Amino acid sequence: MMFQKVGLSSKTEAFGLEYIDALYGYALMLTRNRSDAEDLVQETYVRALDAKDRLREDSNVKGWFFTILRNLWLNQLRKRKSEPHLVEIDGQEGGADYLSGNTPSSDEILVAKEDVEQVRFAIRQLSPEFQEVIHLREFEELSYQQIAIVLSCPTGTVMSRLGRARAKLRALLTPTWSQTASSGKDSRS
Amino acid sequence: MKSHEDYDTMIQLFIDEELPEGNREEFLTHFKDCGDCQKTLVEAEAFSETVQRARPQVQAPAALRARVLNQMDRAHNKAGLTALAQIQAAVSLYWRPLSMAAMLCIVAGGGLSISHFRRESLANDFIRSAVANHRKFGIDTSLDISSSSPQEVSSWFAQRVSFPFRMPNAGIASDDHAKYKLMGGRLVDFGGQRAALVVFQMPNNRISLLVSSDKLAKAMGGKITQSSGLRFHARDMNELHIATWDNKGLTYALVSSVAMGSSGSCSTCHRSSATGVAKNKKPQDVVEHVLQASEKNPLQEMIPNSVGVSAGR
CATH class of the missing domain: 1.10.1740.10 (RNA polymerase sigma factor, region 2, helix turn helix motif)
Incomplete structure (x- = not known):
């Protein structure tokens, strides 16, 4: 050992x-x-x-x-x-990383899981180039410049592509998103 | 005069930490008085967070990880053996001991090289984390502890982090000559562990200090300046100035928009540096400080006698 x-x-x-x-x-x-x-x-x-x-x-x-x-x-x-x-x-989830002392209730987990699935589903509806730029920015948190190097394109292209990808994603998620935003506000108030 | 749409565009850049420092100040000035922008920012941030929460928790299969590790081992051994074969062919029997020593050096060099990349990567991660937390504080100014007392802040962090937290200087911010004021701090994450973010306020500037155990990251790279036995690593990133250093098991990253070394004076952070130094330091330290000032130490404006030079003492 x-x-x-x-x-x-x-x-x-x-x-x-x-x-x-x-x-x-x-x-x-x-x-x-x-x-x-x-x-x-x-x-x-x-x-x-x-x-x-x-x-x-x-x-x-x-x-x-x-x-x-x-x-x-x-x-x-x-x-x-x-x-x-x-x-x-199929999704490959390695378990949620909840912070100690901040464990959500079963209902909250269920709602959060549904939201997560809806967002993933919406991302899969995007074109491959939009999926890619969302993945690199939102999931991998690369900077615009780093994404530009990865994609071999100017930083301006990254910015505009990311803007369009987010707009499209937001449109796809609009019903879910409004509910999430309002429930988030409720829970904060 | 920028239109409201221009500011609208800036909001996402601000959230992505891509807004240049000059525009950032302008944006924040507008933002303070614009209810629409405040609402848009909250919504855009919440949207980003929702998307980020959907990040698939993908783990590379163990078999793949093992294959990659084997590959690394093979590459490592191959490099050493190739070099050994060349050395052996070139030297005679009498020189065999020397060739063996050379081989060991090459193998050890390969190992050090990998280890160097790893350390460098962690050092860069630490700097990125310090910058990200510094910028994040521009949006969310809440603190876990609000206090101008260094002792109170130190004691608060000491009970919550896994390393022996120390402020860079026991007298920090209590020095009458300091223009900055300790505001407090909050817990942040670095390398999956809790780190301390200490925040100071100057009249037109904010300084943040990320503190972590040096087991997670060590200061590396940048422009190196030695002072009072410490090595300071300074660099600029998008108009922010970062100084990192290690001291007694801790690693510090100081982030500020205060220019380093532009005027060669300590007056940026202190009203009267010479008196301040004399009050708090030994005579030999005062001499060293004055000598550094005359040599235009690139860090002296940010870390003259309080934040950096006396770190951890």
């Missing part, structure tokens, strides 16, 4: 491993396929290890990994000469 612990501890120090969950989530969003997503993430680390000496000191490591992953995905798409095929994937 002792050896296992030592091994695990030293391995978690490995370069960029802290982003593996985020990269896998992004890969799932792009590929819509678990097996393809796993291959894509693995290949991303292969490329990153080869290229890490070229990583500039002031680079954003997370954004750099995302850029590699996306470029690999685009290369695969070019090879396949086909458009991304969107299929449903």
Whole structure:
């Protein structure tokens, strides 16, 4: 047991491993396929290890990994000469991270879960490019500049695309959103 | 004169922490008196939060993680072995001990390189967290503890964080010569653990200080200045100025829009630095402080005799 612990501890120090969950989530969003997503993430680390000496000191490591992953995905798409095929994937939830002392009631959990599902469903209704920009900004919290690097486009394009994606998402969620906003206000008052 | 629509556009940039500092001040001035903008901001923030809550809790499969780790090990070993083969071919039998030493250096170097990237990544995360919390305080000014007493604030944090919280200086903000005033602090999250955000107010500026255990992140990079045995790392990010340093098991990140090193004087934060220093420090420290001032220490305007130089003492 002792050896296992030592091994695990030293391995978690490995370069960029802290982003593996985020990269896998992004890969799932792009590929819509678990097996393809796993291959894509693995290949991303292969490329990153080869290229890490070229990583500039002031680079954003997370954004750099995302850029590699996306470029690999685009290369695969070019090879396949086909458009991304969107299929449903079942959710993979790892349990809610509730803060101690702030545990919601069962009813609240149920309502929150419904909201979450509705938002996810609405996001899946967006075009792939809107889904992608929402994923990078809202889920991965990359800055506009980092997103621009990942998507290989100007920062202005990121801003406008994000604005349109949010507007579309808001429109899709309007009935849910008004209820959520009003219940949020009620609970705050 | 900006139209209301211009401010409307700024709201999302403000929430995304993408509004340039110059526009930010202008926006906040308008925002204070505009009920429509206040309402829009609350709604836009709530919308963003709703979307963010829908982030799928995706975890990479254990098998994938294991494959990636094996890959790293292989790459690591391959780098070491390739270099070893080259060295062995190049040197004679007599030099074998030397080649073994070189191999060990290469293998150790590879390990250090990975470890360096990891530390650098954590240091950058800490700075990003300090900046994000500094900006967030512009929207939500609530504090978990409101007090101008350093002792009270220290004691409050000490009971709530898992590391031995210390203010940078026991006399901080109680110095009559300081132009800033301790406002209090609040608990924030960093690296999945509680960290302390201490907030100071100046007449036209706000200073925040993120404090965490140095086990989670250490100060790295930036422009390095040494003072009183501490190494300060200074950098600018979107017109914000950040200074980070480690001291006695803690890591500090000071964020402010106060310019660092522009005028070479301590007057930004202190009314009379020389007197202030003399009052609180040993003679040798006073000499060092004056010498640093003459060398235009890039940090002296932000951390002259209170916040940084005497950190943790």
